[in-house]
Amino acid sequence: MLFDLSDYRLRKLDPTQGTKPLDFGGGGITGSINLDGRFIAINTYHPEHGYITLTSIPPFPDADRYDQAKVRAYRKSLVTNEGFGLEFEQEIVEREYYLIEDAVPFIRFTLADGTVAECLTTFLGMSNVIRIDAQIYDPIVRQYWKFSIDGVKALMAGRIWLRRTDYTQLTEGGIIPAPSHRTNLGQRTNGRVFLDNEDLQIGIGIQGVTTDNQNNDGSIDFEPQVFSKLSQLHTLRFMFNTISESGGDDNHINKFINRYKQPNIQNEHPLISRSKQYSVVCNMHTGCMLTDHMILPLLWNRDSYYVAKNLLLRHPSGQDMMKNHLEWLFNKAWRGTYWKKPKQPLKNGWARSYMANGMAKDNKAFQFDQQLYPFLELAEYFEYLERTNAPAINSETQLWGANIEAFMSLVGELSSISNFATLLISTDETPADDDLDFPFHFSTTILLWYILKKLLPYCTGSFQESIQIGTNGDMVSHINKYFITEHNGKQIYSYATDGEGNHYIYHDANDIPLVMMPLWGFCDKDNEIWLNTIEFAFSDANPGFYDRVLGSVHTPAPWALGDAQELIYCKVVGDRERYQRVWQRLEKAMQWDGALPEAYDATTFEVVSRHWFAWPNAMVAIADSISWDWETEGEYAR
Numbered sequence: 001m002l003f004d005l006s007d008y009r010l011r012k013l014d015p016t017q018g019t020k021p022l023d024f025g026g027g028g029i030t031g032s033i034n035l036d037g038r039f040i041a042i043n044t045y046h047p048e049h050g051y052i053t054l055t056s057i058p059p060f061p062d063a064d065r066y067d068q069a070k071v072r073a074y075r076k077s078l079v080t081n082e083g084f085g086l087e088f089e090q091e092i093v094e095r096e097y098y099l100i101e102d103a104v105p106f107i108r109f110t111l112a113d114g115t116v117a118e119c120l121t122t123f124l125g126m127s128n129v130i131r132i133d134a135q136i137y138d139p140i141v142r143q144y145w146k147f148s149i150d151g152v153k154a155l156m157a158g159r160i161w162l163r164r165t166d167y168t169q170l171t172e173g174g175i176i177p178a179p180s181h182r183t184n185l186g187q188r189t190n191g192r193v194f195l196d197n198e199d200l201q202i203g204i205g206i207q208g209v210t211t212d213n214q215n216n217d218g219s220i221d222f223e224p225q226v227f228s229k230l231s232q233l234h235t236l237r238f239m240f241n242t243i244s245e246s247g248g249d250d251n252h253i254n255k256f257i258n259r260y261k262q263p264n265i266q267n268e269h270p271l272i273s274r275s276k277q278y279s280v281v282c283n284m285h286t287g288c289m290l291t292d293h294m295i296l297p298l299l300w301n302r303d304s305y306y307v308a309k310n311l312l313l314r315h316p317s318g319q320d321m322m323k324n325h326l327e328w329l330f331n332k333a334w335r336g337t338y339w340k341k342p343k344q345p346l347k348n349g350w351a352r353s354y355m356a357n358g359m360a361k362d363n364k365a366f367q368f369d370q371q372l373y374p375f376l377e378l379a380e381y382f383e384y385l386e387r388t389n390a391p392a393i394n395s396e397t398q399l400w401g402a403n404i405e406a407f408m409s410l411v412g413e414l415s416s417i418s419n420f421a422t423l424l425i426s427t428d429e430t431p432a433d434d435d436l437d438f439p440f441h442f443s444t445t446i447l448l449w450y451i452l453k454k455l456l457p458y459c460t461g462s463f464q465e466s467i468q469i470g471t472n473g474d475m476v477s478h479i480n481k482y483f484i485t486e487h488n489g490k491q492i493y494s495y496a497t498d499g500e501g502n503h504y505i506y507h508d509a510n511d512i513p514l515v516m517m518p519l520w521g522f523c524d525k526d527n528e529i530w531l532n533t534i535e536f537a538f539s540d541a542n543p544g545f546y547d548r549v550l551g552s553v554h555t556p557a558p559w560a561l562g563d564a565q566e567l568i569y570c571k572v573v574g575d576r577e578r579y580q581r582v583w584q585r586l587e588k589a590m591q592w593d594g595a596l597p598e599a600y601d602a603t604t605f606e607v608v609s610r611h612w613f614a615w616p617n618a619m620v621a622i623a624d625s626i627s628w629d630w631e632t633e634g635e636y637a638r
Contacts, residue, residue: 001108002118002146005100008257009266013097017592020079020611022097022105023278023293024121028285029139030293035095037107037119038083038158042141042238043293045284046200049164049179050355051297054195054204054238056084056158058217059181060166071168072609075295079611084158084222085236086145088117099593101260102273103280116148122256143236144253156222159215162197162204165297170554171433173352173362182218185211195220207237262316270594271586275621276315278595279307282614283321287328288356292612298361299354301329302431303615305373306512310618312384313625319390322381329374330403332358339366340428341439342417348410350374352433365435368427369444371414372451375407379454404455411448423475424482424499431510432554438496438504442483443511449475450513450520476522484529488541492533507537508544508552509562512619518572519626519636525572534569547602549585557599557608560589560616567623571630586620596620 021032021040031042041055057078064070094110100120107119123141163181179199186194186203193211196203213221260277282290289304290297308325311318329350337349337360350370351360384390414425418439425448426439452475485494485503493514494503507514514533518525536542537550544552550562563586570579588605590596596617598610627634 002116002148003106003120003144003253005106007254008100008261009102010098010100010106011102011270013099013592015095015097015592017590018605018607020591020593020595020607021294022099022107022121022593023281023595023612024103024105024123024141025281025293026123026283029123029141030281031121031123031141032294033085033105033107033121033143034081034083035097036083036085036087036092037109037121037143038085038087039141039143039238040078040081040083041294043165043297044139045286045356046164046202047357049200050357050359050361051165051290052163052197052200052202053165054160054162056160057081057166058219059161059163059178060168062175062178065168065172065175068170071170074166075168075610078294082158084160085143085156086154087157089153089155090115097592100257101262102268102270102594103260103277104257111152115152117152118146120144120253122253124256139239141238142256145236156211159219159221160195161219162195162200162202163218164200167298167355167361168295169362169433173433174364176361180218183220185214185220205237205239207239271590271596271617272314272621272624274590274594274596275310275617279311279614279618280315280321282307283311283325284356286356286358287324287326287332288354288358289321289325289614290356291614292610294612295610297356299333299356300352301350301370301373302510305377306622307614307618308377309380310621310625312380314621319381319384322377322384326374326378326381328358329377334359336360337363337366339417340364341366341426344417346413348406348413352429365428367429367431367433368414368425368441369431369447371410372444372447375403376447376451376454378403379451379458382458383454404458407451407455411452423478430508430554432508432552434554436496436504438498438502440482440499441496442479442493443495443513445479445483446513446517446520446522449479449522450516453521487532487536490532490536491529492536493529505536506544506553507533507542507550508554509550509559509565510552510554512561512565512568515565515568515572519568519630521638538566538569549602551599555599555609558589558602559599560586560596560613561598561619563589564616564619564623567620568626571623571626571628574628576628 019035021034023032025031028045032040034040041053041057043051043053046052060074088111090111090113092109093112096108098106100106105121109117121143161181162183164178184196186196193206194203211220211222215221282293288299289307291300291303308322312322333354335348335350337351338345351363352365352367352370353361355361418425424440424445427436427441427444430436482497482499483493484491487505495506496504517523517530523530539545546556546558549558550565551557551559563582566582567579589600597607598613599608601608630636631638
């Protein structure tokens, strides 16, 4: 190889596994490159608009946002976008793709005349800042090219916009008007160009190209400039805010890659490695944890809880990342949402989803579980501090106590508004963001019970007494009274109820608490009603079961989250053979970089929905971390 990568682990990617763009980033700057090494998007944080992008992807029309077919087609088109970057005069006849330390994209091309071209993409985000060799940088992406000979002919190709990201949702929660996507051409001298978007009040410097082409659609075309005398090392640099000085050699590259070296993970499974590395990509310097960096660079409290939990379990910096995320949730995220069922605003309720700057994207419907996951994450963070005797716990107990009181006040307020004397609290939507006709949702109610149980050791006085009554008596009896129904001659827990004897019989891949019930201590693993419910969930009788895999009516297909639930079930009941079958299915569903999609085809294993999604890999990694002897070992030991 032309680059000296002998000190690093290289994982060669198999195109037959299912290709997708290769991802990079962290600390507030992210991006993806296509199979030709060209950039599809380079993204970064924006204080007003949340997330902005330098991209070759045309803006999505607001008029199409409620047309799911058009949204799905647009999201799929990101995978095959032509991108912007180097284009060679000669045909590429051989391609090899690698991940360095499972994180840094590395590509090796052979051209028609035998010339070898290698491409390595690196970055510096806002939280890394940004001092290398006594120089200070703005958020920056660098792409290094090396060639086996001089004089390689190539041109810079592609159309680009500097604009806000699209936030294309299947269940649009309210369109946020986008700023102009008009990209302006500024300074251009000596192989540098500066672009800006006046509405965003930000610019980006690009070194290594020139351009003079401004288009009527607001985009910029790179000038088809031929690089006829490329040196052994050619560098393209994309810098938000300023244009940095030139430079860069192998030693500089090593400084980037060394951040990703982790000892003792040579044989780590790609599914597990991806669960960490992609979570770092989605972890913003602000503490916001995005659900993905390309399709929906937004935060859902539910998704981010599982991502943060897996980072705490597996990543060397997991404690710091979870702490920053909690501070973002409790101190930076804007609070306020509307509860449609009782037709009442909630001043302190979390919204359905958030932009990276902490402003709500969707707050016109109330999701009960979104109010609960931040407190579960807080409880598990403090348990971790206690378990590891971390010195930080003494300085943070005040925050803990204050938030217990906030949680109890929230539960009291929600119970009062629900006006149902059974400790049941209604929700407008399911955890899949779909409308729910029945007000009371089973898995969220189990989640509430579990969080109350987690709070009990930290409470005193009236709070402790209230929680003891709820978790040990009234709440359990009310759950059994109102959610148990009969299906095909067997008692099961319904998905939702109106509390008056009517039930919605269903189970969804997004609803993790059902499978966790024995681990959480709500019931025994041989509890007949729980087993009947699981049997129903993983059967053709469930409207959310597709091709022998648990999925969701949100996207009717097998879901990787459904597989994760099945893995957890296998750990609970000790079924190793079934666990192995599910794991093998996941290995077929994962893409070449280890990424799991939202949904896939169970026959071809092609992606049906979302090539980018942080939660499924995190959930599979969490399932993998559960001990087979969970009753006496690990987090769930009795």
